[in-house]
Amino acid sequence: MKRRIFVFEFITGGGLTGQPRLPSSLLREGRLMRDALLRDACALPDVDITLLHDARLPPPDFPAHLVAVTPAPAFDAAFEAAFEHALATADAALIVAPESGGVLTALTSRVTSAGKTLLGCDAGACHIGASKSLTARCLALAGIPVLPHYSDAAALPALPGRWVVKPDDGAGCDGLRLVDNMHQAAQALRPGFVAQPWVAGEARSLNLLCARGEAVLLSINRQQLAIDGEHVALAALAVGAVPIDEAYKALARRIAAALPGLLGHVGVDVLHTADGPVVVELNPRLSTSACALHDTLDCNLLAATLTAADGGPLWRPAGAARPQRIELTEAVDVA
Structure with missing residues (x-):
């Protein structure tokens, strides 16, 4: 008997139906993540989506049972009805939504409820991953190096150089x-x-597969940042471009042990400094870099997540990564 899986990607799935237009950058990343999951689903004969x-x-180019969400204020009665119908008819659900505003936390709670x-x-x-300050405190208590963060302007140390100021519950x-x-x-x-000093180092991200306090590090990715005055954007990702070493494997294991509620794909932004990796933030969901794992590692992330959720072993790569590049925006200045 086939399992019915409800896949909800916030941007393409009606999360912004209350807005007159969908931001092109968010829409592109949303489609990448949605289509990566649907491509994985096509390889699983015992799964319906x-x-x-x-x-x-336009509808996706992959088979799925579509529940249409028509333009209306986001999360109004029409959206609620569509979400509840999809959830009620499913055996399992995979949620890809922003951490900001508690959206991801609320939707995951609805699945388990x-x-x-x-x-x-x-x-x-x-909830912890949605807050940079909560994440930093949790990981620091486990002895994991984290980027310093400050929420009180009077407490900022007199460090030389540039600083960043960003939402505590924002992403990227x-x-x-x-x-x-x-x-x-x-x-x-x-x-x-929160405010954080701009620390020298290479911007990287990690793709982890987690379950029950354990983790497999799938890839280390280089991030290309575009800087235009006060604005910083992620311009491109080189997925699997950095060889995996024992220090990063140990970091992945320590993160999973510190947050045993992590399951499936987890993205971690790090800064690679002269002293090694320092965690910047954690995304407890599918992230854009994971969209390349199929081509980088022959990884069916949906199948790996299903196995982990069913209590099975964590999937592990059989060979070396084949680096893949994802272009996200035109670079203005590279850091």
Whole structure:
């Protein structure tokens, strides 16, 4: 008997139906993640997919049972009905949604409250991962190096060089401002934001497969940043471009042990410094770099997540990574 899996990707799945238009950058990344999951599903003969679908978009080129969401205020009664119908008819659900505003935490809670198998991190892990300050405190307590963060302007140390100010519950570069010094950071800091020194190092990200306090490090990726004045954006990803070593494997294991509610794919942004990797933030969900794992490692991430959720062993790569590049935006300045 086939398992019915409800796949919900926030951007393509009607999460922004209340907005007059879908931001092109978010839409591209949303489609990449949705289509990566659907491609994986096509290789599984015992799986059927239910997909929420923003009716303004063309349907995906992969088979799925579409539940259309027509334009209306986001998360209104129409969206609620579509989400509840898809969830009620599914055996399991995989949620890809923003951490900001508690959206990811709330949706994962609904899956478990409905008695369905959650193919992802639990609500507790999502709540911690949604906050840069909570993540840093949790990992630091486990002895994991983290990027310093400050929420009180009066407490900023007089460190030389640039600083960043960004939302505590934002993802990646969303809402990030790059300022020239500590005094400007103190002026820009406001409730709900954190300030962090701009530390020298190479921006990288990790793809982890987690379950029950354990993790397999799937890839180490280089991040190319585009800097334009105060604005910073992720311009490109080189997935699998950095060889995996024991230090990074150990970091992955320590992160999973510190947050045993992590399950399935987890993305971790790190800064590779002269002293080794320093964690910047954690994304307890599918992230854009994971879309290349099929071509980089022959990894069917949906199958690996199903196995992990069913209590089976974590999937491990059989060979070396074949690096894949994902272009996201035109670079203005590379850091």
